[in-house]
Amino acid sequence: MDSIEIVWxxxxxxxxxxxxxxxxxxxxxxxxxxxxxxxxxxxxxxxxADLEIEDGIAMACMIDFxxxxxxxxxxxxxKHTPQLLAHTLYxxxxxxxxxxxxLFETRYEExxx
Numbered sequence: 001m002d003s004i005e006i007v008w009x010x011x012x013x014x015x016x017x018x019x020x021x022x023x024x025x026x027x028x029x030x031x032x033x034x035x036x037x038x039x040x041x042x043x044x045x046x047x048x049a050d051l052e053i054e055d056g057i058a059m060a061c062m063i064d065f066x067x068x069x070x071x072x073x074x075x076x077x078x079k080h081t082p083q084l085l086a087h088t089l090y091x092x093x094x095x096x097x098x099x100x101x102x103l104f105e106t107r108y109e110e111x112x113x
Contacts, residue, residue, distance in 0.1 A: 023057035049080035
């Protein structure tokens with residue numbers, strides 16, 4: 001998959017974010033997530049297992065997306081979160097002690113070199 005895609009699985013309340021996300025995909029991704037329709041969920045799972053975030057602009061867009069979801073659910077469970085995304089969420093204060101965000105099986109990625 002060359003670009004980013006959002007797949008909603010209603011029976012598990014899971015959003016699968018898949019593909020390679022670059023600054024060139026930001027507009028398409030924003031259109032996709034702003035058109036998502038789901039009722040206020042007790043919990044929402046976002047699975048990043050098949051996602052690669054390639055640059056800072058794409059990362060900022062993903063943070064905006066997660067902030068949006070954070071306001072729409074009682075609990076936001078992030079599965080297979082890329083390590084840099086998890087670190088960014090921590091740095092901006094979205095992973096505080098009483099946060100509604102839970103990280104599950106954060107990916108450990110080796111540095112290039």
